[in-house]
Amino acid sequence: MPLLYALLALLAAFLALITPRALRFVPPPRESAKAEDIPADAERLARHLQAMLRLKTVSYPEEGRAEAAQFAAFRDLLKTLYPLVHARCQAELHGQNGLLYHLRGQVDGPPSVLMAHYDVVPADEGDWAHPPFAGMLVDGEVWGRGALDTKCTVLCLLEALEAQLAAGFVPRNDLYLSLGGDEETLGQDAAAIVDALEARGVRPAFVLDEGGAVVSRVFPGVTRAAALVGIAEKGSALVDLVAQGRPGHASAPPFRQAALTLAQAISRVARRPLHFTLTAPAKALFDTLGRHSTFAYKLIFANLWCFAPLLDLICRRTGGELDALVRTTVAFTRLHASPAYNVLPQQAKAGLNLRLISGDTAQDAVARLQSVLKGLDVQVELVRASQPSPISPASGPAWQRLARAIHATYPQAILSPYLMVAASDSRHFCRISDHVYRFSGFPLTRQQLSLIHSQNERIPVSLLPDGFRFFTRVIGQC
Numbered sequence: 190m191p192l193l194y195a196l197l198a199l200l201a202a203f204l205a206l207i208t209p210r211a212l213r214f215v216p217p218p219r220e221s222a223k224a225e226d227i228p229a230d231a232e233r234l235a236r237h238l239q240a241m242l243r244l245k246t247v248s249y250p251e252e253g254r255a256e257a258a259q260f261a262a263f264r265d266l267l268k269t270l271y272p273l274v275h276a277r278c279q280a281e282l283h284g285q286n287g288l289l290y291h292l293r294g295q296v297d298g299p300p301s302v303l304m305a306h307y308d309v310v311p312a313d314e315g316d317w318a319h320p321p322f323a324g325m326l327v328d329g330e331v332w333g334r335g336a337l338d339t340k341c342t343v344l345c346l347l348e349a350l351e352a353q354l355a356a357g358f359v360p361r362n363d364l365y366l367s368l369g370g371d372e373e374t375l376g377q378d379a380a381a382i383v384d385a386l387e388a389r390g391v392r393p394a395f396v397l398d399e400g401g402a403v404v405s406r407v408f409p410g411v412t413r414a415a416a417l418v419g420i421a422e423k424g425s426a427l428v429d430l431v432a433q434g435r436p437g438h439a440s441a442p443p444f445r446q447a448a449l450t451l452a453q454a455i456s457r458v459a460r461r462p463l464h465f466t467l468t469a470p471a472k473a474l475f476d477t478l479g480r481h482s483t484f485a486y487k488l489i490f491a492n493l494w495c496f497a498p499l500l501d502l503i504c505r506r507t508g509g510e511l512d513a514l515v516r517t518t519v520a521f522t523r524l525h526a527s528p529a530y531n532v533l534p535q536q537a538k539a540g541l542n543l544r545l546i547s548g549d550t551a552q553d554a555v556a557r558l559q560s561v562l563k564g565l566d567v568q569v570e571l572v573r574a575s576q577p578s579p580i581s582p583a584s585g586p587a588w589q590r591l592a593r594a595i596h597a598t599y600p601q602a603i604l605s606p607y608l609m610v611a612a613s614d615s616r617h618f619c620r621i622s623d624h625v626y627r628f629s630g631f632p633l634t635r636q637q638l639s640l641i642h643s644q645n646e647r648i649p650v651s652l653l654p655d656g657f658r659f660f661t662r663v664i665g666q667c
């Protein structure tokens with residue numbers, strides 16, 4: 190009996206400790222700013238997007254397969270659609286298809302860079318309900334590969350700048366538009382643009398690229414929309430697991446086979462997820478959105494000092510983006526062994542794509558895989574890696590500039606920093622700027638997000654005016 194009382198007393202003390210913290214875990218008051226209205230011509234935006242989607246600016250994994258003429262035609266189209274941008278900005282080509290516009294400001298202060306990419310991933314025509322390169326307008330949606338990723342951003346950036354120039358706008362500081370032509374194959378266009386800027390001593394005070402969006406129902410217990418801004422992005426490591434075996438006829442297989450050893454290795458890696466890491470962007474996300482969550486989740490997010498192991502478990506069980514937010518993930522993407530049913534392979538190989546969380550290097554991750562696979566005759570080989578990006582601040586003038594444009598355009602959305610789990614061209618800009626942000630400027634549903642890189646990619650025309658207004662507000666503050 191005394192033991193039971195002691196346990197109950199302990200539980201009461203624990204609840205007395207965590208409950209007040211959860212009760213105090215509420216959103217900060219927000220002053221509502223009245224935004225000036227910006228007229229937008231949805232019909233024009235749709236028409237111009239349709240024209241952009243008709244050009245097959247496809248990046249292929251095979252080197253040299255991209256159609257240079259289509260990329261050139263796209264740049265010619267931009268000249269036709271945006272005469273003022275081309276009259277007032279200096280336009281340069283870097284790398285294969287990297288397009289850099291430079292607009293001089295009134296003073297020589299630190300410039301801004303607004304980014305997007307105009308290459309797209311391939312599309313298999315047969316799988317689509319409407320052809321991917323016809324730029325069709327169907328039931329209020331513009332269809333085509335790149336409609337969401339990221340020709341809609343190219344469109345709104347250039348439309349906003351063209352309209353601003355027509356109204357006599359001159360930015361305070363220099364403004365650059367950086368449009369990559371090989372982002373989808375992790376190419377070198379953006380790197381070439383950064384090389385050029387670095388050589389000129391350009392140190393941007395603000396860089397904005399694709400990444401987060403205004404999304405709903407992505408965070409446990411939060412029903413309100415959230416504008417998620419990537420303040421860092423994960424790195425990527427391509428790793429091979431290689432098991433050796435004895436080649437020969439399949440009629441008399443040995444006890445140890447390369448494919449079996451490899452299967453054991455894969456299963457061991459899958460069962461031992463890499464360690465839970467609370468990075469600054471993830472902490473900021475949990476702190477911001479946790480305050481809008483249900484009381485049960487508030488108990489957890491307000492008391493991560495004791496509930497981190499529980500959160501680790503929730504993330505593991507959920508998988509997907511939530512789990513990717515808190516650890517280096519491992520995706521098993523390639524398998525290779527024998528070319529024939531009746532031939533024993535000499536070697537079985539699995540290709541892994543690790544996404545590295547801030548603080549982990551590719552070498553750390555390889556060392557951890559090696560320790561997990563200790564005792565198995567499997568080699569871990571690092572093929573290629575890009576390290577995680579540095580973290581940009583979620584405060585200060587650059588952040589505030591972005592925050593103002595988001596609040597004015599999407600007043601209902603909760604603004605929060607987060608860690609982008611995919612890669613963007615903006616990682617190259619971390620070399621020359623400490624203020625690199627990833628936000629696409631559009632509200633996207635789960636279904637729309639799932640269309641990116643998939644069949645039937647399309648964007649509702651109704652989203653384009655706000656994208657235009659968002660970039661108009663960003664450009665207005667440059």
Ligand SMILES: [Zn+2]
Pocket residue numbers: 310338373642
């Ligand atoms: Zn993409």
